[in-house]
Amino acid sequence: MRTDVCVAGGGPAGLAAAIALRREGFGVAIVDCAVPPIDKACGEGLMPGGIAALRDLGVTIPPGLGRPFEGIRFSDGFSTAEAKFSRGPGLGIRRTELHRLLVQKAAEAGVIMIWGAKQVRLASGGISTGRQFVEARVIVGADGQNSAIRRQGGLHRIQSERHRFAFRKHYRIAPWSDHVEVWWGARRQIYVTPLAKDEICVATVSRDRSPRLDGALAEFPEIQKRLAKAIPISTEMGAVTASRRLRCVHGGNVALVGDASGSVDAVTGQGLELSFKQAAAFAQSLRAGDPRRYQREHEAMGARTHAMAALLLSLDRHPAVRLKALATLAKWPKMFQLLLDVHNGQTPGGAWAQRARTVNIMDLQRL
Numbered sequence: 001m002r003t004d005v006c007v008a009g010g011g012p013a014g015l016a017a018a019i020a021l022r023r024e025g026f027g028v029a030i031v032d033c034a035v036p037p038i039d040k041a042c043g044e045g046l047m048p049g050g051i052a053a054l055r056d057l058g059v060t061i062p063p064g065l066g067r068p069f070e071g072i073r074f075s076d077g078f079s080t081a082e083a084k085f086s087r088g089p090g091l092g093i094r095r096t097e098l099h100r101l102l103v104q105k106a107a108e109a110g111v112i113m114i115w116g117a118k119q120v121r122l123a124s125g126g127i128s129t130g131r132q133f134v135e136a137r138v139i140v141g142a143d144g145q146n147s148a149i150r151r152q153g154g155l156h157r158i159q160s161e162r163h164r165f166a167f168r169k170h171y172r173i174a175p176w177s178d179h180v181e182v183w184w185g186a187r188r189q190i191y192v193t194p195l196a197k198d199e200i201c202v203a204t205v206s207r208d209r210s211p212r213l214d215g216a217l218a219e220f221p222e223i224q225k226r227l228a229k230a231i232p233i234s235t236e237m238g239a240v241t242a243s244r245r246l247r248c249v250h251g252g253n254v255a256l257v258g259d260a261s262g263s264v265d266a267v268t269g270q271g272l273e274l275s276f277k278q279a280a281a282f283a284q285s286l287r288a289g290d291p292r293r294y295q296r297e298h299e300a301m302g303a304r305t306h307a308m309a310a311l312l313l314s315l316d317r318h319p320a321v322r323l324k325a326l327a328t329l330a331k332w333p334k335m336f337q338l339l340l341d342v343h344n345g346q347t348p349g350g351a352w353a354q355r356a357r358t359v360n361i362m363d364l365q366r367l
Helices: 012-023 048-056 095-109 148-152 213-217 221-226 271-287 293-317 319-331 333-343 351-358 361-366
Strands: 002-008 028-031 067-069 071-075 080-084 090-092 112-114 121-123 126-128 133-141 158-172 179-184 188-196 199-206 237-246 254-256
Touching: 002 012, 002 126, 012 028, 012 095, 012 133, 012 271, 028 133, 048 090, 048 271, 067 188, 071 319, 071 333, 080 319, 080 333, 090 188, 095 112, 121 148, 133 148, 148 254, 158 213, 188 213, 199 213, 237 293, 271 293, 293 319, 293 333, 319 333
Parallel strands: 002 028, 002 133, 028 112, 071 179, 133 254
Antiparallel strands: 067 090, 071 080, 121 126, 126 133, 158 199, 158 237, 179 188, 188 199
């Protein structure tokens, strides 16, 4: 098989890259060892920027798929701070449903998809799957955090890295909030995302491998009480969430997108959004005949999210600071609103906005 670009990895990032490349006129093939729909343990919330990034790729989520949520709520059992998104709602959507939608859109765009491929490897002039060879002048590694393409392409040098552990389960119960709730505990967070009129996703992220979700809920009695009569409708799934920055995401004829190109901790809620934006940026740079431009754009688009991840993970590591910070944000909801707006890429004017743009962990320690 011969094509312009071969994408190794058929998750959301790889599918978005394929769709973006087809929109720029390239022939594209996707190779993945899995078979759709591909699932992953995650909070299953799309921020407004993620929805907009999909729309920029020509992907519109049909009405009725998923459940909108209006904003974010932080709580530690003592204080609660919440804010609504300023540019429309986010969307809670099952990862498998999002994957089915992207597979459909990729097929409509004319992407060739090879599923169930084994021994996917970077080879001279393309990708080898053991059973066949896909000849391509450009290779996109979208094969996740443990990317083989990244390693084989010599792009595995890490600039910084931190790991945490996540577990996720779905419950049959009506959502009790139109916000994504983030509950802060001593060493972990619980995320509650509305997915449908009678379904929620509950995930825990921690610096520890254990306890898993049921054990973690014991530290959050309010959530545990709400789930007492809920019916689990999925088996628990685990994953590693990483804050990882690479020294280089492009070299020779290989480029990386999505978690293969580095990742942000799940607490930011922007992993998918960054993947979709990276997909568009790489396709445009390739069309412009300057694929190295992608390196600069990749660094720029991730800078704000990595900074926010560092701030939030500092709150995770410093309980006393977090206690004061959440109490202050609950008292001054306008500050929390501005922080959420800045996190979502909005830059409102005024002194409060300037303060929000420059807030860091030392500011929170002085609150």
